[in-house]
Amino acid sequence: MSDARAEIFASIRHALGVTGKEAPRRSIIEDRLDHAPKGVVPARGQGDPPTRKEIFKTQALRAQASLAEVASLDAVPAEVAAYLRDNNLAARIRGGADPRLATMTWAETEFVLELAKDGSDLTSIGIAFGGIAETGTLAFVSGTDNPTHLNFLPDHHIAVLQASDIVSDYERLLRKLRMVYGKGLMPRVLNFVTGPSRSADIAHTLLLGAHGPRRLHIIVVNDV
Structure with a gap:
């Protein structure tokens, strides 16, 4: 990550009062990744x-x-x-x-x-x-x-x-x-x-x- 982007994200985290390491936040992210919504799947290949x-x-x-x-x-x-x-x-x-x-x-x-x-x-x-x-x-x-x-x-x-x-x-x-x-x-x-x-x-x-x-x-x- 570039220094400029790092500074921007650091400023956002400071304004929000978070570090990104909080357990509840990490749990929400992990749950979102584990239960990502399914996209539209074409019917053509389905069957036994x-x-x-x-x-x-x-x-x-x-x-x-x-x-x-x-x-x-x-x-x-x-x-x-x-x-x-x-x-x-x-x-x-x-x-x-x-x-x-x-x-x-x-x-x-x-x-x-x-x-x-x-x-x-x-x-x-x-x-x-x-x-x-x-x-x-x-x-x-x-x-x-x-x-x-x-x-x-x-x-x-x-x-x-x-x-x-x-x-x-x-x-x-x-x-x-x-x-x-x-x-x-x-x-x-x-x-x-x-x-x-x-x-x-x-x-x-x-x-x-x-x-x-x-x-x-x-x-x-x-x-x-």
Whole structure:
């Protein structure tokens, strides 16, 4: 805070006869933060888990992502292999240290999962923290499990999303984030990703891959 602002606030506190450290005042502020009024939440993403999943799929496809469903995490490598073959991509994919990736049955395919390096690879895979049905958006948190650069640098990004992690709206996603990480704590980066990267800034011509992957393939794992 600048010296001028500090002096102004000090003058206000002096005029009010308070220091800002009074217990009743602090209690009022803490109660206000703990019970903040809820904002308006769109109805589009609401519903039971199957309904939320279908809304998410519709919105993700509308945003030009591709999408597949599998029955379990064990079926993810086969779907990844099919995507790589269908797009004539190399038989290797970069991922982070997420233990769920490590336990998948990669040995049953001819494709190789390698730990993330500098993001210069053509294809990457990551497990999303959650999905938002309202807009078909994925949420990724930073860390060694799912490094942020793998969401942005490769041309193709494959996102694994467990159906049980699809919530109705952004507010519930942020509430889940606080529950997982604890009050007052956050991952260093939280990315919201809706479809592949695109821009139409130049001559109003749509360009895919402007700021990130040209292709986003979402694998929904039906764990609910």
